[in-house]
Amino acid sequence: MAETQCNGSSGKQFKLPEIKFTKLFINGEFMDAISGKTFETMDPRGGDVIAKVAAGDKDDVDLAVKAARDAFDHGKWPRMSGFDRRKIMMKFADLIEENLEELAALDSLDGGKLLTLGKAIDIPEAANTLRYYAGAADKIHGETLKMSRAMHGYTLREPIGVAGIIIPWNFPTTMFFVKVSPALAAGCTMVIKPAEQTPLSALYYAHLAKLAGIPDGVINVVTGFGSTAGAAIASHMDIDMVAFTGSTEVGRLVMEAAAKSNLKPVSLELGGKSPLIIFDDADVDMAVDLARLAIFFNKGEICVAGSRVYVQEGIYDEFVKKSAEKAKSWVVGDPFDPSVQQGPQVDKKQFEKVLKYIEHGKSEGATLLTGGKSCGEKGYYIEPTIFTDVEDDMLIAQDEIFGPVMSLMKFKTVEEAIERANKTRYGLAAGIVTKDLNLANRVSRSIRAGIIWVNCYFAFDRDCPFGGYKMSGFGRDNGLHALDKYLQIKSVVTPLYDSPWL
Template sequence: MQQVVSATMQVQQIKIHGEVLKMSNAFHAYTLREPIGVVGHIIPWNFPTSLFFLKVAPALAAGCTMIVKPAEQTPLSALYYAHLAKLAGIPDGVLNIITGFGATAGAAISTHMDIDAVSFTGSTEVGRIVMKAAAESNLKVVSLELGGKSPLIIFDDADVDMAAQLALIGILHNKGEICVASSRLYVQEGIYEKLVEKLVEKAKAWVVGDPFDPKVQHGPQVDKQQFEKILSYIEHGKKEGATLLTGGKPLGEKGYYIEPTIFAEVKEDMLIAKDEIFGPVLALAKFKTIDEAIKRANSTRYGLAAGIVTKDLNVANTVSRSIRAGTIWINCYFAFDNDCPIGGYKMSGFGRDFGLETLHKYLQVKSVVTPLYNSPWL
């Protein structure tokens, strides 16, 4: 019974409704939230299942119809889910899948005059193209969840073993092919040596190989292009003077496997600190004060997420309010939930997924106004 009540309460919390407005003169007014219309979803290859439902579910709940373009590397899952949707009774024409390349199929969605909104997750470079196409067509509403170069800041009072594990998972989860990866690690000088030693030890023990092997923690990069891109950034890191602590090479003679890679003494002007690598490459640096940590964490064109590891509540509150990023994780990382919005600041985009915010971006607000009885307007 308790489960039924809880589920009912949750549904009530997300019920779509407008508001009754208190007007300053003799009118009665209220707002309606109506479906925005036809939505184009363009989703990337790194989480094809999760991101399909992240886009489709709230748009369906808002009453929209939609066209979904999966990445050309991972089209099959979207086609299968559309098949399941049809079996579940979703009418023809509500959920449509179009496969193809970004320059053709993606561009067709962004420029189409009968598509009312586009939701894109992917690189900042392609996000610019989508936004420009929307502006040059019918000024469709655009939501962009783009690149990231997220900082993880570890303070002196942190538990070293826990912090090292968070840092490792933050960069190696899904082989680093995740937009909120904690690819920039800042460690306060008091525990720097201990944490680096622990981090390198854990990285060397990380198991890379066949993802169908239950002992493996880390599979291959998505394709040859991404594999070669990551290796080129590793070479940049070496040439720019960063210290390679571990990794830095392909693993094995077959497949697109790359060793967990950690660079130390990384400066903010290095490419491995500035660019989103989208791979298992960690840029590590030391800091002294809270102000220095905040300044260095914010020295990026991105603002998708950040992590803070500390036992001091005042430090956590100060730093979380000072970092310009859409999600701040304190003493945790990758803590996603359906109720918690995610999205970016700066060149990480705008608009939010998860939470009520994701529902609202697929809804238009309409104001309805009528005069009251005996109003002078009658």
């Protein structure tokens, strides 16, 4: 069995960020929760308390929605020209880059994310996502209709109103701006609930939004728990739509609450159990590196993780051997250490959940190739884990584990690979590794998933729509398609002068 390099909490001293914002942000002001309650946000490197954060609930959501409603119905933002919204959003993006180090450190401290990747990817890409949608703000147009009768018709694309935005803990910065940026460009106002595990960066972004000149009431951030603040957003009669990213189980609750209240539309980006299909003609070394990245990146806490790896029988044995060898070089440890490749799971609950699934894999008869246990003297660190001899009906092949656990499976034919890849309730992403373009095209057309990556993985781009099939949800983030959920179409019809309607 391969020995993972597990540094745990390295003991090195890093300058940790000052925690500046821990209160709710409503109508342009930081304030305590009405109840006065707080909750502790924890450092997953050792389970220590970082700060106490305001615990918003229904009353606070009511206050935030009132501010957002007033800002939408009577405020400047929806009535501002797209050009002027663009200028403010561009300034917001600049402020993010000016505070890059501190923001990246907050997400590392709060969520166990690698500081190096936060500085190189998450924070800069958040700023660029804002700029992308800022560029779209003055290009939201309707169309002229060629009507069959003597009528003149055209459409308007208008902001839908107050958006409720509920974001997850695995990419707190990325998901904040994936949702907020198109909503701002469309002219919406919003109430945002960050995950209770990672609330700190969202509050900092609210502060920067105000500095950038976004009017009071446009962005409101209510920290708290899903069962209280999140449920209040989903069921609120004055919220016009909900955009949610998270688990399929909670997505169902959001949809039910929206239907039972004012029948508001919802956009759901939910769970995944993505297949990575590797064919005999693949470069084995490249495929091994790709498979390792696809599941161990961000400690497996990513909805599109390539957790089911199907390898064709001709290269299967070589792939297994090299995967075990590669596991030796994967470094688990303090996310502030630039040599580390995998930080701790986000909290104790997720840590214990992943370890429980590893035990399920063992008890169901899968073979533990490498990993399989926690590492380090403290903190929520788990060894990158690979199982072989996995059957499609095992829990580790069916459930979204959201941790560094790979299930390796052998297949013979293309038809078998397609059938087994689709044998899941999810449909978020898939990967294909082959040198045969015709084969890649055939399999891409056959896999029921929202995004297919050929000879690459995690190839996200702000211009590329992203979302799920089946129980992975509906609606699209990224690309200009993302604007659609924050806009509604109004048709305007008038008779022509000589119309019989006069």
